[in-house]
Amino acid sequence: xxxxxxxxxxxxxxxxxxxxxxxxxxxxRPSIDPTDGSHVADYGIAGIxxxxxxxxxxxxxxxxxxxxxxxxxERARILYRIGEAIEAHVxxxxxxxxxxxxxxxxxxxxxxxxxxxxxxxxAATLETLDEELTAPRGxxxxxxxxxxxxxxxxxxxxxxxxxxxxxxxxxxxxxGNAVILKPAEWTPxxxxxxxxLAYGAGLPEGLLSVLPGPGSIVGDALVRHPGVGKVAFTxxxxxxxxxxxxxxxKLMPVSLELGGKSPTIVLPDADLDxxxxxxxxxxxxxxxxxxxxxxxxxxxxSVRDSFxxxxxxxxRALRLGRGDAPGxxxxxxxxxxxxxxxxxxxxxxxxxxxxxxxxxxxxxxxxFADGAWFLPTILTGxxxxxxxxxxxxFGPVLVVLPWRDEEDLVAQANDSEYGLACGIWTRxxxxxxxxxxxxxxxTVWINTYKQFSSSTPFGGVKASGMGREKGRRWVQSxxxxxxxxxxxxxxxxxxx
Ligand code: NAD
Numbered sequence: 001x002x003x004x005x006x007x008x009x010x011x012x013x014x015x016x017x018x019x020x021x022x023x024x025x026x027x028x029r030p031s032i033d034p035t036d037g038s039h040v041a042d043y044g045i046a047g048i049x050x051x052x053x054x055x056x057x058x059x060x061x062x063x064x065x066x067x068x069x070x071x072x073x074e075r076a077r078i079l080y081r082i083g084e085a086i087e088a089h090v091x092x093x094x095x096x097x098x099x100x101x102x103x104x105x106x107x108x109x110x111x112x113x114x115x116x117x118x119x120x121x122x123a124a125t126l127e128t129l130d131e132e133l134t135a136p137r138g139x140x141x142x143x144x145x146x147x148x149x150x151x152x153x154x155x156x157x158x159x160x161x162x163x164x165x166x167x168x169x170x171x172x173x174x175x176g177n178a179v180i181l182k183p184a185e186w187t188p189x190x191x192x193x194x195x196x197l198a199y200g201a202g203l204p205e206g207l208l209s210v211l212p213g214p215g216s217i218v219g220d221a222l223v224r225h226p227g228v229g230k231v232a233f234t235x236x237x238x239x240x241x242x243x244x245x246x247x248x249x250k251l252m253p254v255s256l257e258l259g260g261k262s263p264t265i266v267l268p269d270a271d272l273d274x275x276x277x278x279x280x281x282x283x284x285x286x287x288x289x290x291x292x293x294x295x296x297x298x299x300x301x302s303v304r305d306s307f308x309x310x311x312x313x314x315x316r317a318l319r320l321g322r323g324d325a326p327g328x329x330x331x332x333x334x335x336x337x338x339x340x341x342x343x344x345x346x347x348x349x350x351x352x353x354x355x356x357x358x359x360x361x362x363x364x365x366x367x368f369a370d371g372a373w374f375l376p377t378i379l380t381g382x383x384x385x386x387x388x389x390x391x392x393x394f395g396p397v398l399v400v401l402p403w404r405d406e407e408d409l410v411a412q413a414n415d416s417e418y419g420l421a422c423g424i425w426t427r428x429x430x431x432x433x434x435x436x437x438x439x440x441x442x443t444v445w446i447n448t449y450k451q452f453s454s455s456t457p458f459g460g461v462k463a464s465g466m467g468r469e470k471g472r473r474w475v476q477s478x479x480x481x482x483x484x485x486x487x488x489x490x491x492x493x494x495x496x
Contacts, residue, residue, distance in 0.1 A: 004088065005092070007092050007193065010196065012041040012042065012044065013028045013042050015046050015211055016195040016209055017054050018057030018061065018205060018208075019203070019206060024045045024047060024050055024211070025046065025048070026044075026045030026047040026213050027044075028043060031186075031188065034101070034333060035332050040099045040189065045214075046212060047218075051225065055228060057209070058178030058179070058207065058209065058227075059178070060206055062151065062178050067207065072127060073127050075176065076124070076126040077123070079170060081201040082198050083115075083119030083120040083170075084201070085198070086115050086119065086162070086194070087116035089112070089197060093194075095108075095324070096190055097187075098324055099189075101159075101161065101186070101187050101334050102331045103323050105324055111162050115165065115166035116166075118166040122171050122475060123170075126475055129146075129476070139487065140485045140486055141485075143483070144481060144484075146175070147176075147480050147482055149175070149177055149253070149479060149480055150228075150229040152232060153182065153225075153228045154179055154181045154182070154232045154233075155222070155243070156181065156182070156191070159289045162190045165181055165191050169181060169198075172478045175479045176479075179208050180228070182218055184215075185212070185214060187334070188210075191210050191212070195208055195209075231252065234256075235258070236392075237259045237465075243256070255465075255466065255467030255469070258291070258463060259394075260460065260464050261295055262423070263297075264279050264423035265403075265423065267425065268300040270426050270447075271447075272307060274447060275425035276310050278447070278448065279398075279423070279449075280314055282449035283396065284330060284398075285450065287374070287395065288376075289394055291420060291464075292443070295397065296399055297398055299401075299403070304402050315358050315376040315398075330396065332371040333372040333395060334372070336372040339372040345391070345395075346377055346397060348387065349379055350379075352388075353381060354382045355380050357400075358375070358377065359374070359375030359376050359377030360375065362375065363375050374395055376396045377395075377398065379398070379399050383401075384415055414438075417462060418462060419440040419442065423448075424436060424446045442459045443458060452470075453470070454470050
């Protein structure tokens with residue numbers, strides 16, 4: 001039975017350096033609840049000396065026979081226990097994350113359960129990973145084996161904290177590495193809580209550090225550090241490019257899960273009830289703060305008017321409320337500054353000629369006065385080349401673009417810097433297949449949207465990133481592959 005850790009017993013001003021809890025060299029910062037601007041906790045900020053120590057402790061832990069020589073099934077057991085500890089704390093994690101991010105409790109519970117599932121899935125794949133004996137083409141036994149990389153930096157964004165943390169920490173530890181997690185500035189609390197659970201579940205000292213702090217200081221120091229052998233990053237494309245450039249100089253592997261501007265396509269024969277529900281969920285759940293948000297709606301012109309009318313009616317009826325209130329569908333955005341950025345993008349589109357079919361501003365009323373709220377917003381009268389259709393908004397904003405001809409549809413859907421996801425709504429299975437194969441995206445959902453499975457690799461193409469998370473090769477993506485040739489010839493090499 002896991003000993004339950006209480007959130008109110010945790011001092012968030014202490015950061016985690018290899019399992020040692022202490023004030024960060026960068027002081028503290030307040031974490032703010034975007035529901036009403038209230039103060040949640042002061043959290044510790046790491047400094048460069050903390051980065052140095054975390055890397056040194058990580059390197060020592062990876063080299064320690066206690067971890068290095070642990071058999072995969074024994075490592076898997078620790079990971080499994082971490083997953084169980086997360087699940088045992090699901091209510092505490094959800095409540096903490098709802099305060100830190102504003103998200104609904106339903107969503108933060110799902111994120112915590114997803115993190116627990118990630119640890120269990122990774123533990124199971126680790127137990128069943130095999131190395132390869134390759135066909136010999138000479139007098140040798142030849143094999144391909146995998147070794148840990150060493151110290152991995154995991155840099156995560158604010159929109160799904162514990163789930164994206166787990167998606168990096170679990171496979172990196174499974175591979176025998178140490179991990180330094182750098183959570184986003186707006187949402188570090190749950191990562192600090194998670195590290196306590198991991199050590200409580202038996203993770204040996206040194207293998208996990210959690211270093212909150214500014215990306216430009218702590219994140220940058222981690223990426224540049226010669227002792228860091230891989231960076232696993234989820235975040236914006238601008239930051240991703242910066243990290244990739246440094247990784248290029250270092251010749252260091254990097255995985256990048258970046259932004260999106262995903263098309264959702266409605267064919268005229270779609271089940272329109274399903275499509276309306278799917279489009280709404282795809283763009284407005286998580287208050288639009290999702291990399292895979294289906295933010296460009298391509299609806300066939302023959303059903304456009306009726307479809308959009310139903311969509312607008314349903315969007316207006318979405319329940320805005322506090323994340324901890326029962327029945328809330330749309331909670332506040334993560335921070336006031338982010339809400340203001342989204343509002344400015346919508347204002348810019350309207351000034352350029354877009355028509356607002358619903359939303360377009362913050363909701364009115366006392367309940368919303370102090371929070372970072374924004375109404376579900378649907379815009380029309382835009383062209384796919386307009387900034388509002390090209391830039392990632394990361395908020396509850398949908399643009400409607402009509403289409404008539406499939407060739408033109410595919411060209412427009414692909415005419416984007418991004419290539420993360422796509423949704424297709426149709427009863428025509430041949431059309432679904434044709435379009436799905438031609439869309440430039442890492443994931444295509446047909447008659448569903450925003451669904452995930454640990455066993456199905458996820459990632460982007462083009463400016464949406466490179467590398468894949470999830471799936472059976474997940475653990476190996478945190479390892480170096482090594483060839484071993486074992487000479488079996490009774491004769492010396494015939495040279496010289
Ligand atoms: P961001 O790029 O601003 O920050 C992400 C992380 O990088 C944060 O921890 C930040 O502190 C750190 N960082 C910032 N500058 C850095 C630097 N110079 N060096 C190292 N680290 C640095 O992104 P965000 O605003 O936190 O998150 C939103 C973005 O994340 C959106 O673009 C969204 O699409 C993307 N995202 C992608 C996925 C995916 O799986 N593809 C999932 C979630 C979010």
